[in-house]
Amino acid sequence: MTRVRNSWNKISEHYIRNYAISTEIIHYGPLCPGEDKLKLLGNLKGLRLLELGCGAGQNSIALARAGASVTALDFAEVQLEKGRSLAMEHKLDIKFVACDISDLSQFADRSFDIAFSSCTISFVKDIEKAFSEAYRVLVPGGRLIVTDMHPLQYILDEVDGGVSFNHTYPYTPIEMRWSWDFEARKGQKKLSAGFKHYVRSLSDYHNALVDTGFGVERILEPKSTLATPHKGFSQEIWREYRYIAKNLPITYIMLCRKPK
Ligand SMILES: C[S@@+](CC[C@H](N)C(=O)[O-])C[C@H]1O[C@@H](n2cnc3c(N)ncnc32)[C@H](O)[C@@H]1O
Numbered sequence: 001m002t003r004v005r006n007s008w009n010k011i012s013e014h015y016i017r018n019y020a021i022s023t024e025i026i027h028y029g030p031l032c033p034g035e036d037k038l039k040l041l042g043n044l045k046g047l048r049l050l051e052l053g054c055g056a057g058q059n060s061i062a063l064a065r066a067g068a069s070v071t072a073l074d075f076a077e078v079q080l081e082k083g084r085s086l087a088m089e090h091k092l093d094i095k096f097v098a099c100d101i102s103d104l105s106q107f108a109d110r111s112f113d114i115a116f117s118s119c120t121i122s123f124v125k126d127i128e129k130a131f132s133e134a135y136r137v138l139v140p141g142g143r144l145i146v147t148d149m150h151p152l153q154y155i156l157d158e159v160d161g162g163v164s165f166n167h168t169y170p171y172t173p174i175e176m177r178w179s180w181d182f183e184a185r186k187g188q189k190k191l192s193a194g195f196k197h198y199v200r201s202l203s204d205y206h207n208a209l210v211d212t213g214f215g216v217e218r219i220l221e222p223k224s225t226l227a228t229p230h231k232g233f234s235q236e237i238w239r240e241y242r243y244i245a246k247n248l249p250i251t252y253i254m255l256c257r258k259p260k
Contacts, residue, residue, distance in 0.1 A: 001075075001100070004123050007180070007193035008055075008076035014182040014191050016056050016082060019237075023061040023090065028147040029119050029251030030237040031224040035066075038222065040145070040255060044068040047113040050137060052101045052130075053120025057083025057094065063116065064092045071112070073099040102126050104133040112137050118147045119251075122197045127205070131212040135258055144214060144256040146205065150221060150249045154199045158243035174199040202252060214256040221249040 008015075021027065026035035035041055045067035054060045054072035056079050064070045064087075072094055074080050080096045087094040099106060101117070101124055115134045124130050134144050154176070155167040168174075177196050184190040202219065209216050224245035226238055241250055 001125070003194060004196055005075045007195050008074075009078040010193045011180055011182065011191060012056065012076065012078040012082055014188060017188060018182060021056075021058040023058045023086065024065070026059060026062040026066065027118065028222075028253050029149065031226070031241065031245050032147070032222050032249075032251035032253070033225055035062075038220070038253075040218075040220075040253070041066070041114075044114075048111065049114040049116060050104075050107070050112040050134075052115055052117035052134065053123070054083055054096070055079050055120075057086050057096065059116070059118055060094050060096075061087060061090050061092055064094050065090075068114070071095045071097060071107075073097045073101070073104075075100045102129040102133060104137050107137045109136055110139045110142075113139055113142050115142070115144045117145065119149065121146055121205070122148050122199065123195075125198065127200075127208050128212065131209055131214065135212050135214060138258045140258055141260040142258050144209075144258070145253065146209075146256065147251055147253045150252045151199055151201055152248050153241065153244050153250060156244055156248075161243070163243055163247070170199045170201050170204070173204060205254060209254065209256050214258060216254055216256050218253075218255040220253040220255075222251065222253070224248065224250045 047068050049063055049068040049070050051060050051070060051072040054074045057072055060070045060072040072083060077098055080098055083096050115138055121127060151170055155169055156163045157166040176199055179192050180195055182191045206216055
């Protein structure tokens with residue numbers, strides 16, 4: 001966990017610059033249509049929303065612009081600092097909090113209407129704990145939205161411009177260690193950081209959510225698109241994932257609800 005947190009702190013500046021994620025449209029993940037196209041959230045005006053793993057706050061800003069009252073948490077301080085500055089630039093009142101997703105003890109029971117987590121849950125070891133904490137802080141009838149990279153991308157490799165099955169489907173979660181490498185560019189030094197995350201099947205997530213008590217109302221695997229809200233992000237990701245994106249989804253979305 002410390003390794004991942006330190007690594008996010010280390011790459012924050014490079015990540016923000018390289019992927020240029022939009023603050024205008026609520027995104028669900030790379031090469032995935034945004035909320036402007038999918039319209040999954042409805043009217044957010046006045047709803048108390050907790051973003052779980054907010055990164056540098058781009059989605060928090062988009063969510064606040066849509067009318068939600070946003071509390072944004074992340075365990076990487078540098079990411080939070082970037083988020084605070086970005087929110088200040090946009091003159092938005094967003095509360096940024098240093099916190100681990102698996103321990104929301106600083107938040108009261110039933111204090112949020114929506115919990116929203118994009119592209120973060122695969123970094124979390126104990127998803128049962130994370131989901132039960134989200135469940136606790138939501139009001140009855142409250143919604144949890146979880147999105148992340150689709151597990152298919154981890155079992156396929158690009159070979160000669162095509163796709164090759166090189167890894168086993170994650171029938172049980174697979175712990176992956178890897179290095180995120182940024183090339184030297186104009187005004188940017190070369191940088192590498194070690195990461196660890198967990199590759200799980202969609203059924204692992206679905207069943208953990210159901211075991212926690214959530215109703216999983218929808219699972220979406222949107223067709224990959226270049227026309228995502230993250231202009232810079234999508235171009236970079238398109239270069240990295242075009243071998244998959246032509247035929248397969250890159251991002252999945254789960255829409256869940258705590259019963260009334
Ligand atoms: C890929 S970024 C996603 C940021 C944002 N949700 C988005 O979609 O743009 C993942 C973020 O999750 C954070 N993170 C990973 N594991 C976490 C944990 N256990 N608790 C809190 N934050 C975590 C990282 O620090 C990083 O900022």
